[in-house]
Each structure stands twice: as C-alpha cells, then as structure tokens.
Amino acid sequence: MRDNLPPYDSFLLVSFGGPEGPDDVMPYLENVLRGKRVPRERMLEVAQHYQSFGGVSPINEQNRQLMAAILSEFRQHDVDLPVYWGNRNWKPYFAETLQQMKDDGCRRAIAFFTSMFSCYSGCRQYRENIAEAQAQVGPDAPIVEKVRMGFNHPHFIDTLADSVRQAAKSLASDHVADTLMFTAHSIPNSMADNCDYVLQLNETCRLVAEAAGFETWELVFQSRSGPPQQPWLEPDVCDRIEQKHRESPIGGLVLMPVGFVSDHMEVLYDLDDEAATLCKKLGIPLARAATPGTAPKFVQMIRELVQERIANSDQRAAVGKLGPWHDVCPQDCCLYTPARRPASAGR
C-alpha cells in the first residue's frame, strides 16, 4: 500500500491558530475548549488576557514568519516543496488549506506540528483534525504525514540552550543566574498518563540544562485550565517560584518556556505578566528565555526532519537517552479518555 503512494509534493505547517481582533476572542476560545472540561469562569478569565492585547494573539503572525523562514530554508537547500499552513482553532482552518492544496494539485504532504512534545493536544488531536478535514474535502484530499517529534533533535536542544545562555547573560552583570526553571503547558493527569509528554519534557530540559552549563533545573507547569477537583500536572510556575524563594532566596531566575515554540499569549500573559509581576514583588531578578520563533537552527531542524523523511534515511539525528521518536504514530498514540474516534488518516 505504502509503495503505491504518490511522492511528497508539499509541506504543511500545522498549528493552533489565534484570534486577530476583539470579536474573534470568544469564538476562538469556544473552538479551543470544545470537548474539554474547562469551567466557564476560566474561559472568561482567559478572554480578558486576549482582550488586554487588543484581542490579537501574536501566534498567527509568528506562524506567517515561520512559514517564510521555512520556505527560504527549503529554497537554499533544494527542497522543492510549496509551503502551506492550517490551524485547529482559527483561520486558515485545515479544511480550507487542504482544499487549496487539492486545487493546486497536491497529493501528499509532509507536516510539521508546532508542538514539540507528544500528548493528545499536540499529536493525536491534530491528526484527528486533519482526518476530519480530509473527510470534508473528499476522496482526493491530500495525504498528510507528520514528521517525528523533534524534542531531542540536536538543533532544537542547541536553539534552547543558546536562548538559556543568552537569558542568563542578560542577568549576569549584577546578579547570578542560580535558578533555571523550564515551563510547559499543564495538562490533566488523565491526559499525561496516556502519552510521553512528561518523559520527553524531562529529557529536553536535562539536555538543554547540560548544554547551557546548569547543574540543577526544574520543570514546572503553566496555563492550567481545569476545574479545581481535576488533577493537572504540577507544580504551577508561580507557586513554585514563591515556594522555592521561601526555602532559599533566589539570586537570579531564568525561565525557559520549553513547551512552546513561539511567544504567543500564554507566554506573554502567564510568564511576562503574571510570573514577572510575582518576581518583582519578591525582588527576584528574572530573565525569560526566548522561544525558538524563527531561530535559524530551529528552522534548519524542520528542514532536516523533512529531508530525512523524503530520503527515507536511517540517519535520524537525536541526542540523549531516548533515541529518534517514531515517524508514524502507533494506533494507541496519545489517546485521551474519554476515548475518541481513532485517528487513522493524517498519519
């Protein structure tokens, strides 16, 4: 069956999407939270975060810039694929992008998801979304195959380590960066139980800390949205900063948003506003490390993940203990209870 597949003829950037004006905020959040157990008060609270930035999330502009950087990287390295972009929660939605790709004659795409760690939200849900979009477009919809997770790719580790070193340096003139905390999106424990999210995050943090010259580090979580009675991954970033500072005063804190590839609203609000306000109150010097954005090594990683897939190469760059992650997700990959429809298309 795989032997009869058409050659790869396109690249698809798969992302989350964000509102582009005040009227978009509520419909966007309704999309994000569909099927999720999140109290309405939390939804309204998050709506205020977006409204305080004029209702515009920077994520879409960041993805446009990432697309341009990927296209330029492809051109410089003879990767002859057109670049497309689709989102789960805002325009351009996957169905319109796949329709456009079909109209342009694309039959088989390689996809990069803007999630570096495996969980329902960052892996399986995207594959389900793509399968639904393919069903809408019809039998000639392009096949979509994702590249493997890049959490332990050497260029990703280098990108984050550069960023941690840079942040530590920005503190160094009058304060010593003695504390390194990595933050990732909290998820329900019941979601974390069925995937390798925490395993992969710990491995990335360990590798980045080592490369950046930190002997100790901690992984903490942010942007929790569940009801109080539902256990989500902890500790929360602000709780942990406060607790750690009480145990032994922090001389200088580097916060690295390891779980996010660009400075979107959850980074700007939960870290640059909330965590920064807390640090100011406690007198803790803080440097927030930059997310990858369009960093050249990050874009190079995306290009190399695409090339290894096209070449069907057995050379798979990966550092650390876990080895290169799977190209094709197994049937039960990143399941989330209550059980959902199997994601059989959008491999």
Ligand SMILES: C=CC1=C(C)c2cc3[nH]c(cc4nc(cc5[nH]c(cc1n2)c(C)c5CCC(=O)O)C(CCC(=O)O)=C4C)c(C)c3C=C
């Ligand atoms: C049950 C899990 C999650 C809920 C509920 C949730 C609510 C929620 N999320 C955002 C905005 C963003 N989330 C992003 C990433 C992200 N979200 C979850 C899980 C839940 N979010 C995970 C595991 C992740 C990381 C993996 C991924 O899908 O990317 C992002 C960043 C997306 C990106 O491409 O960088 C945003 C933005 C809101 C507003 C929200 C509602 C309260």
Ligand SMILES: [Fe+2]
């Ligand atoms: Fe989220």
Ligand SMILES: [Fe+2]
């Ligand atoms: Fe997966």
